[in-house]
Amino acid sequence: MLKVFNYCYFVESFSYSSRTLPMEKTVKYIFVTGGVSSSLGKGIISASIAKLLQGRGFSVTIQKLDPYINVDPGTLNPYEHGECYVTEDGAETDLDLGHYERFSATPTSQANNVTTGRIYQSVINKERKGEYLGTTVQVIPHITDEIKRSIKLLGETGKYDFVITEIGGTVGDIESFPFVETVRQMKWEMREDCAVVHLTLVPFLKAAQELKTKPTQHSVKTMLEQGVQPDIIVCRTEYHLNDGIKGKIAQFCNVTIDRVIESIDADTIYDVPLLMREQKLDIAVLETTHSRIPDQLDLSNWERFVKRLKNPKDEVNIGLIGKYVELKDAYKSIDESFIHGGSANECKVNVILIQSENINEKTVSGLLEGLHGILVAPGFGGRGIEGKIEAIRYARENKIPFLGICLGMQCASIEFARNVLDFEDAHTTEIDTKTPYPVIDLMEDQKKVKNLGGTMRLGSYNCKLDPESLCYSLYGEDMVRERHRHRYEFNNNYREEFENAGMRLAGINPEEDLVEIIELKDHPWFVGVQFHPEYKSNVKNPHPLFVGFVKAAMEYKHSLKAKAFSAV
Numbered sequence: 001m002l003k004v005f006n007y008c009y010f011v012e013s014f015s016y017s018s019r020t021l022p023m024e025k026t027v028k029y030i031f032v033t034g035g036v037s038s039s040l041g042k043g044i045i046s047a048s049i050a051k052l053l054q055g056r057g058f059s060v061t062i063q064k065l066d067p068y069i070n071v072d073p074g075t076l077n078p079y080e081h082g083e084c085y086v087t088e089d090g091a092e093t094d095l096d097l098g099h100y101e102r103f104s105a106t107p108t109s110q111a112n113n114v115t116t117g118r119i120y121q122s123v124i125n126k127e128r129k130g131e132y133l134g135t136t137v138q139v140i141p142h143i144t145d146e147i148k149r150s151i152k153l154l155g156e157t158g159k160y161d162f163v164i165t166e167i168g169g170t171v172g173d174i175e176s177f178p179f180v181e182t183v184r185q186m187k188w189e190m191r192e193d194c195a196v197v198h199l200t201l202v203p204f205l206k207a208a209q210e211l212k213t214k215p216t217q218h219s220v221k222t223m224l225e226q227g228v229q230p231d232i233i234v235c236r237t238e239y240h241l242n243d244g245i246k247g248k249i250a251q252f253c254n255v256t257i258d259r260v261i262e263s264i265d266a267d268t269i270y271d272v273p274l275l276m277r278e279q280k281l282d283i284a285v286l287e288t289t290h291s292r293i294p295d296q297l298d299l300s301n302w303e304r305f306v307k308r309l310k311n312p313k314d315e316v317n318i319g320l321i322g323k324y325v326e327l328k329d330a331y332k333s334i335d336e337s338f339i340h341g342g343s344a345n346e347c348k349v350n351v352i353l354i355q356s357e358n359i360n361e362k363t364v365s366g367l368l369e370g371l372h373g374i375l376v377a378p379g380f381g382g383r384g385i386e387g388k389i390e391a392i393r394y395a396r397e398n399k400i401p402f403l404g405i406c407l408g409m410q411c412a413s414i415e416f417a418r419n420v421l422d423f424e425d426a427h428t429t430e431i432d433t434k435t436p437y438p439v440i441d442l443m444e445d446q447k448k449v450k451n452l453g454g455t456m457r458l459g460s461y462n463c464k465l466d467p468e469s470l471c472y473s474l475y476g477e478d479m480v481r482e483r484h485r486h487r488y489e490f491n492n493n494y495r496e497e498f499e500n501a502g503m504r505l506a507g508i509n510p511e512e513d514l515v516e517i518i519e520l521k522d523h524p525w526f527v528g529v530q531f532h533p534e535y536k537s538n539v540k541n542p543h544p545l546f547v548g549f550v551k552a553a554m555e556y557k558h559s560l561k562a563k564a565f566s567a568v
């Protein structure tokens with residue numbers, strides 16, 4: 001009976017989708033779950049599957065389901081959650097979406113990141129509207145139906161052959177139970193149109209000198225308790241898995257040996273799609289989902305990128321000045337953008353993290369000496385801001401290539417106001433509401449904002465470039481779109497003074513007349529941007545500002561060498 005019911009459900013949902021889908025197109029759903037430990041790299045595995053499927057000519061999107069109660073990670077600080085990634089449509093999302101975009105070069109959206117909080121919020125809103133017609137609202141079926149709706153929403157756009165859904169957390173966690181239950185239901189309803197890829201750890205025990213499969217067996221058992229049999233098991237490992245180990249995992253976890261995939265530690269995350277190709281993970285996914293297997297798998301651009309990355313002809317040191325320097329993931333997209341910009345220039349970029357709180361007039365030259373470029377990071381609040389301003393003074397006066405992002409651009413405006421225009425105590429009203437020179441001020445429509453979640457100026461906006469500007473020559477076009485996440489903005493009352501003193505307002509948002517880019521005219525490479533170029537850089541299209549910044553750092557390095565040589 002249950003079977004009949006479920007097939008009816010499937011037929012119904014299919015006929016609904018067929019109105020928007022081209023005939024015969026069946027969307028396949030791939031779930032990526034994790035076991036044994038967090039931080040095994042589910043995001044990278046999901047993104048690698050997408051890359052391989054794209055390489056075979058399929059269109060793919062990747063979604064992340066996060067089991068926490070926050071509606072989105074926008075209100076979480078970097079200690080809790082690393083970087084907050086922003087999409088074109090202004091969603092504040094998990095940093096894994098950054099990996100998805102960097103690998104697949106396909107923009108994500110609000111629909112690509114759903115949290116438990118968002119699911120409950122929408123179920124509770126429906127309940128208040130009376131949409132459940134007097135029934136008791138429960139985890140099953142109402143919460144799981146809502147999760148299902150969020151997953152199918154992407155499939156029903158008609159744009160994708162595959163929807164890959166990464167389930168955050170680890171199986172067995174209380175929080176992830178409704179998500180795993182949804183996977184069970186979808187697998188039952190859709191059969192071969194679904195595949196479950198389970199990522200686990202195969203640890204090497206030094207004392208025993210052995211790789212151990214038991215944690216993997218246990219985590220698959222936990223999934224089986226929740227009714228889900230993984231189709232493919234990807235094993236993170238420090239050492240190669242021989243057939244004996246793979247066979248053991250296959251036998252205990254009810255899969256064939258070719259569905260046990262080794263994911264060995266790699267030099268760079270950008271190696272992972274190539275390693276997964278060797279392991280035939282794409283074939284395993286296509287076979288499981290009864291999909292056609294195109295002969296060609298074209299990763300030539302990707303291979304070229306990795307080759308350039310691994311064989312640099314030059315090397316530069318770029319300082320990243322921020323206050324979260326001890327956190328690996330706080331500036332993730334910036335780190336990755338340097339990798340893209342570095343590869344484009346065949347140059348290794350050593351990103352040197354410098355705590356802005358340690359920088360002052362006395363320490364600045366000691367801390368920043370020897371750098372070939374200085375980037376001042378985005379951020380919120382006053383901690384370390386004077387150090388950022390001091391670092392910018394150093395970059396400006398010593399003509400070191402400089403890129404300021406968001407708060408970094410705001411600090412560059414403050415530095416210029418204080419030290420070039422002699423506006424004593426100039427500041428942003430975010431930190432000093434009584435400053436006599438509020439060169440950075442709250443945007444007009446931000447003044448009435450009460451709730452902090454999702455209310456910043458978020459997402460993609462136009463920016464018109466001055467044809468005389470450095471940025472115009474880097475982008476090669478006069479109108480660009482970039483992503484934002486801020487409440488404060490350059491104060492238009494000071495435009496004239498800044499311009500007269502040598503600051504070019506190089507990019508303006510034409511709709512609201514906001515300053516988006518500043519450049520110094522008498523400096524070889526000094527750019528401040530109110531937006532976040534790091535969110536748009538990917539392997540296919542390294543961001544022109546990062547490509548240009550790395551190139552400027554290389555040139556600066558060589559000019560120093562030439563100077564030293566001529567002094568001898």
Ligand code: GLN
Nearest residue numbers: 378379406407486487488
């Ligand atoms: N705190 C600043 C603002 O809200 C800058 C934000 C950022 O760097 N993302 O405008």
